[in-house]
Amino acid sequence: MPLAQADISAAYDTQPIDKASGDKVWTITTMVQEWLANPAINTGLLLNADVPIPPDQLMPLALAVVDWAKAREVALVVTLEGEPRGDTTTSAALSCSSNLPGEAIAKKLGAQPRHGSLVGLAPAFLVHGNRAGLPVVAFFAPAEVADGDARAAIQVLRTLAPLVPALALDAPAIEARAQHIAERVGAEQTKHQREIRRLAERTMRGYA
Numbered sequence: 001m002p003l004a005q006a007d008i009s010a011a012y013d014t015q016p017i018d019k020a021s022g023d024k025v026w027t028i029t030t031m032v033q034e035w036l037a038n039p040a041i042n043t044g045l046l047l048n049a050d051v052p053i054p055p056d057q058l059m060p061l062a063l064a065v066v067d068w069a070k071a072r073e074v075a076l077v078v079t080l081e082g083e084p085r086g087d088t089t090t091s092a093a094l095s096c097s098s099n100l101p102g103e104a105i106a107k108k109l110g111a112q113p114r115h116g117s118l119v120g121l122a123p124a125f126l127v128h129g130n131r132a133g134l135p136v137v138a139f140f141a142p143a144e145v146a147d148g149d150a151r152a153a154i155q156v157l158r159t160l161a162p163l164v165p166a167l168a169l170d171a172p173a174i175e176a177r178a179q180h181i182a183e184r185v186g187a188e189q190t191k192h193q194r195e196i197r198r199l200a201e202r203t204m205r206g207y208a
Helices: 029-037 055-071 100-109 121-132 149-163 171-207
Strands: 077-084 095-098 136-143
Touching: 029 171, 055 077, 055 121, 077 121, 095 100, 095 121, 100 121, 100 136, 121 136
Parallel strands: 077 136
Antiparallel strands: 095 136
16 A cells, blocks of 8 residues: 555546546446435545556566666665555565665665565566666565555655664754644645535435
């Protein structure tokens, strides 16, 4: 589950969407019936676009970055991904995985080894870095699923900071800014939910 989406329900309908112009249709009859039975649960309708990088593009993207790094004599490639703490493969500490050229660096950094399968860009970077003889270290930092994106990013940075002192993070200032962003986003969401609820109520009255 992506971060900051822990408070939405399971999808009532899922449809593949192409780029062609025209109407797009979802069936939400069950949702409307639930709203009619209990108006208090009507917090609005969310069209949630799930647009991850297509799997067939992960390897070419990683290859392009590795080739770029090699051409510029980059000494090390580091990837960083936040993971929900509720994930059974995620521990409370920063973990990492590396390719063969990056093993010594990973051990020196002191992060615990990552176990289990890897998904996303990290394995693509590890594979292409290994072929190119370029050290790659992939970090996985735990973050709270219920956090907004800004707070989740802070959790990732806070976990990484002790391993990379050169970041010199001003954690309190960054966290205050993240909290401000999260509050503004929350206020806008509440405003839109109220507007959607009023529109739905008028629509329901029209069908009554």
